[in-house]
Amino acid sequence: MSTVMGGGSRTAAKAPKPVVSGRERDGRVAWLFIAPVLIGFVVFYLYPTLRGLYWSFTDYSLLGQPKWVGAQNYVDVVHDADFWRSMLKTLQYVVINVGSQLLLALLLAALMHRLTRSVMLRTTLLLPWLVPNVTTGLIWLWLLDTNLGFVNHLLDSMGFDHVGFFMSPDLVIPTISLINTWGYAGYTALLFYAGMLQIPADVYEAAAIDGAGEWRLFTRVTLPLLKPILALVLVVTLIGSFQIFDTVAATTRGDPAGASRVVYYYIYQQAFQFFHMGYASTMAILLVLILGVLTFVQLRLLRASESQLS
Amino acid sequence: MITTSKPGRALMAGAAALAAILATAGCSSNDSAGGDVTLQYWMWDDTQVPAYQQCADDFTAANPSIKIEITQTAWGQYWTNLATQVAAGSAPDVWVDQSSYYPQFVEDQQVENLTPYIEKDPDAIDLSLYAPGVADMWVIDDQRYGFPKDFDTIGLLINKARADAAGLTEADFQNMTWNPTDGGTFEEVIAKLSVDQNGVHGNEPGFDKDNVENYGFIVEWADGSQGQNFWGDLAAMNGFTYSDKNPFGTKFNYDSPELVETMEWIVSLSQKGYAPSFDQNSSLSRLEVVKAGTAGMTTMGSFNQMLYKDTPDDFYFATLPTGPEGLKSATNSLTDSMYAGGKHKDQAWEWIKYLASPACQDVVGETGVVFPAVEEAAQRSVEARGELGLDASVFTSYLDEPDGTFLLPISMHGTEISQIVQDALQGVALGTTDPETALTRANAEVNELFES
Numbered sequence: 001m002s003t004v005m006g007g008g009s010r011t012a013a014k015a016p017k018p019v020v021s022g023r024e025r026d027g028r029v030a031w032l033f034i035a036p037v038l039i040g041f042v043v044f045y046l047y048p049t050l051r052g053l054y055w056s057f058t059d060y061s062l063l064g065q066p067k068w069v070g071a072q073n074y075v076d077v078v079h080d081a082d083f084w085r086s087m088l089k090t091l092q093y094v095v096i097n098v099g100s101q102l103l104l105a106l107l108l109a110a111l112m113h114r115l116t117r118s119v120m121l122r123t124t125l126l127l128p129w130l131v132p133n134v135t136t137g138l139i140w141l142w143l144l145d146t147n148l149g150f151v152n153h154l155l156d157s158m159g160f161d162h163v164g165f166f167m168s169p170d171l172v173i174p175t176i177s178l179i180n181t182w183g184y185a186g187y188t189a190l191l192f193y194a195g196m197l198q199i200p201a202d203v204y205e206a207a208a209i210d211g212a213g214e215w216r217l218f219t220r221v222t223l224p225l226l227k228p229i230l231a232l233v234l235v236v237t238l239i240g241s242f243q244i245f246d247t248v249a250a251t252t253r254g255d256p257a258g259a260s261r262v263v264y265y266y267i268y269q270q271a272f273q274f275f276h277m278g279y280a281s282t283m284a285i286l287l288v289l290i291l292g293v294l295t296f297v298q299l300r301l302l303r304a305s306e307s308q309l310s
Numbered sequence: 311m312i313t314t315s316k317p318g319r320a321l322m323a324g325a326a327a328l329a330a331i332l333a334t335a336g337c338s339s340n341d342s343a344g345g346d347v348t349l350q351y352w353m354w355d356d357t358q359v360p361a362y363q364q365c366a367d368d369f370t371a372a373n374p375s376i377k378i379e380i381t382q383t384a385w386g387q388y389w390t391n392l393a394t395q396v397a398a399g400s401a402p403d404v405w406v407d408q409s410s411y412y413p414q415f416v417e418d419q420q421v422e423n424l425t426p427y428i429e430k431d432p433d434a435i436d437l438s439l440y441a442p443g444v445a446d447m448w449v450i451d452d453q454r455y456g457f458p459k460d461f462d463t464i465g466l467l468i469n470k471a472r473a474d475a476a477g478l479t480e481a482d483f484q485n486m487t488w489n490p491t492d493g494g495t496f497e498e499v500i501a502k503l504s505v506d507q508n509g510v511h512g513n514e515p516g517f518d519k520d521n522v523e524n525y526g527f528i529v530e531w532a533d534g535s536q537g538q539n540f541w542g543d544l545a546a547m548n549g550f551t552y553s554d555k556n557p558f559g560t561k562f563n564y565d566s567p568e569l570v571e572t573m574e575w576i577v578s579l580s581q582k583g584y585a586p587s588f589d590q591n592s593s594l595s596r597l598e599v600v601k602a603g604t605a606g607m608t609t610m611g612s613f614n615q616m617l618y619k620d621t622p623d624d625f626y627f628a629t630l631p632t633g634p635e636g637l638k639s640a641t642n643s644l645t646d647s648m649y650a651g652g653k654h655k656d657q658a659w660e661w662i663k664y665l666a667s668p669a670c671q672d673v674v675g676e677t678g679v680v681f682p683a684v685e686e687a688a689q690r691s692v693e694a695r696g697e698l699g700l701d702a703s704v705f706t707s708y709l710d711e712p713d714g715t716f717l718l719p720i721s722m723h724g725t726e727i728s729q730i731v732q733d734a735l736q737g738v739a740l741g742t743t744d745p746e747t748a749l750t751r752a753n754a755e756v757n758e759l760f761e762s
Contacts, residue, residue, distance in 0.1 A: 061418055062397050063397065063414060063418035064419070145594050146590055147586075147599050147602070147604045148599065164588075164589035166593035167588060167590070167593055249386070257736035257740060
């Protein structure tokens with residue numbers, strides 16, 4: 001933003017005849033810079049959302065013409081046991097995924113912050129995040145396969161029974177959650193690490209002089225001062241985590257018996273497999289509402305705007 | 311004033327660029343300059359692209375004003391892409407269609423009714439050339455929406471090394487019998503193929519069913535509402551019919567005792583240690599597990615036989631066992647659908663006619679990849695596989711039996727029924743419900759889809 005302002009006022013200074021005031025001109029230049037994003041937002045987010053909102057009140061197969069049915073879809077969703085089951089599955093995924101990811105990322109960030117600052121290590125941590133989710137899913141599908149997977153060969157050689165990670169209804173959601181934790185923890189750790197670098201070193205020194213050990217430093221200094229970053233990362237990962245789709249689509253497609261049918265996969269099935277685009281839109285709109293409320297509550301609970309540094 | 315207009319211009323330019331992109335995307339399939347037409351043709355099976363490219367080249371050689379552009383998209387994205395293109399009004403002129411999806415496209419009037427074209431051109435296609443039944447799949451209320459491309463049947467894939475270890479020869483796998491009570495000679499063979507960690511076979515005393523090293527058989531549990539790859543075939547041989555009529559039944563029989571008995575027998579295989587329990591199955595392909603020698607036998611579609619063209623000596627192929635009602639295999643077929651919103655329907659009709667003709671189907675047959683619907687062309691496929699050392703006659707032998715093949719059910723709500731029944735059967739496989747309860751509940755859910 002400051003670059004935009006700076007650029008604007010410099011032009012104003014050079015201009016022989018300032019027709020409009022500098023401030024006004026800054027505003028226009030700002031709009032110019034925002035325009036690509038704004039157009040993108042309107043065309044690819046706002047317009048589809050409004051279309052989706054309209055479809056949520058229609059019976060629409062995607063192939064034919066939408067037919068207005070009022071609030072019928074909303075009534076149906078409330079009574080759709082499969083929808084609520086998929087919400088529960090999603091929630092289970094979110095809790096395991098976000099919980100394990102944040103813990104692991106915090107641990108990695110703290111180690112990077114206090115032990116080593118090797119660029120090499122940071123790059124390595126980021127590697128899984130650079131792999132597309134579908135590829136990640138397929139790699140783990142092979143590694144964890146009940147009969148042919150490397151992990152089960154290891155278990156076998158250690159004398160354990162084979163484990164059907166993707167085939168057991170109790171294990172499938174934890175498995176997919178942890179696969180994505182593997183994929184994203186490095187990236188999240190880097191965000192935390194960046195936040196930790198902003199904490200002044202003298203705070204640590206002062207605490208150390210007062211006799212605080214590493215654990216106490218972490219809980220009393222790092223964590224409280226990291227709160228704004230924690231809040232941001234929590235909100236972002238939570239929303240991202242709710243949108244779990246690609247890993248499921250690449251591995252189990254909702255099996256066994258719907259045990260991994262998360263809500264986005266269910267919406268996808270309704271829209272593109274069962275051709276109930278109207279109904280799928282209704283569920284998507286409901287999800288937007290739920291996520292909106294969740295984010296609001298989260299931000300309030302964490303009082304994200306307050307940093308103890310300032 | 312220049313500064314004022316800048317953002318406006320940027321907006322305009324952005325919008326114009328976007329409009330241009332949308333416009334080109336929208337009409338790319340409908341370019342026609344100087345009378346030449348390029349038809350867009352979509353398919354999902356990459357192994358068949360070379361054969362159809364050959365058909366397209368031959369077709370253009372005979373009809374120089376019509377060019378064919380083939381686009382192949384993997385199955386996982388095929389229907390999503392097609393549906394969005396239809397919604398945008400820019401679907402391909404002709405696409406490969408499949409039985410669970412095509413009724414919805416017909417219902418929404420996106421597939422062109424071919425009957426008027428046939429009436430104008432009555433000698434175009436000779437339906438008697440096709441394998442039994444497959445031409446009937448594409449008729450709704452006496453209106454024809456397509457011609458059959460190919461057909462398939464189901465057989466057995468056996469790992470030869472596992473068979474040797476069980477003392478079984480190729481002859482032991484031919485002419486097996488099956489019934490839902492004691493499993494017939496089929497179950498005996500499966501028992502022999504099963505080996506526990508101490509090397510005891512399933513037919514021998516002291517077989518430890520809880521510590522099995524090599525399973526005799528692998529069941530396909532992700533098989534929709536049709537059970538094409540196992541349970542549907544066995545149930546049909548036990549007298550089961552899916553619905554009141556086919557195609558386009560509206561009342562289903564998933565709760566019938568013939569199917570319940572069949573499922574009870576299939577589940578008993580895991581209970582006896584002859585097949586892996588559900589969660590001990592591979593999440594990858596069954597065929598890979600048999601290939602790796604972890605299990606002895608599984609079912610295989612005729613369309614997959616070419617996977618073994620480099621190692622034909624490591625496997626046996628056999629027909630399914632004969633059940634109480636005789637030997638039967640499910641058969642399925644594909645068709646080519648014409649887009650009702652297309653701009654070059656007359657040219658598309660010519661292309662569809664050519665695809666359904668012996669000329670094109672012979673080309674496809676010679677590759678051996680699938681069995682073309684034209685029976686003579688299918689014979690070429692059998693010969694092509696024979697030259698590679700693969701015995702494909704097991705898959706065509708069903709055609710010699712009376713009612714040796716049966717059509718998989720085609721109905722409205724096909725994809726939804728598929729999910730309901732598959733979920734129910736996976737529940738049975740997991741042991742959370744028994745076959746009778748699960749199937750009765752699923753059947754009620756399925757029939758409810760047709761009550762509105």
